[in-house]
Amino acid sequence: MWDIVGTTRNRLAHGSTNLPSAEQLLALARLAHTLVVAQTVQHLGQPGLLADAIADDSWPVF
Numbered sequence: 001m002w003d004i005v006g007t008t009r010n011r012l013a014h015g016s017t018n019l020p021s022a023e024q025l026l027a028l029a030r031l032a033h034t035l036v037v038a039q040t041v042q043h044l045g046q047p048g049l050l051a052d053a054i055a056d057d058s059w060p061v062f
Helices: 002-013 022-043 048-055
Strands: none
Touching: 002 022, 022 048
């Protein structure tokens, strides 16, 4: 996942002709956001919060 983020960042920053589509960027941003939230709730000692939100469809996943 982090290799994909790094590659995407480099392509955008350096003006590559092989840029990801808007849909690919949106999917990557949503995935990164979900991972950050998961790490945060785990750090706060509440790892089940995100799992519960995903299970009851209150957290959007692709």
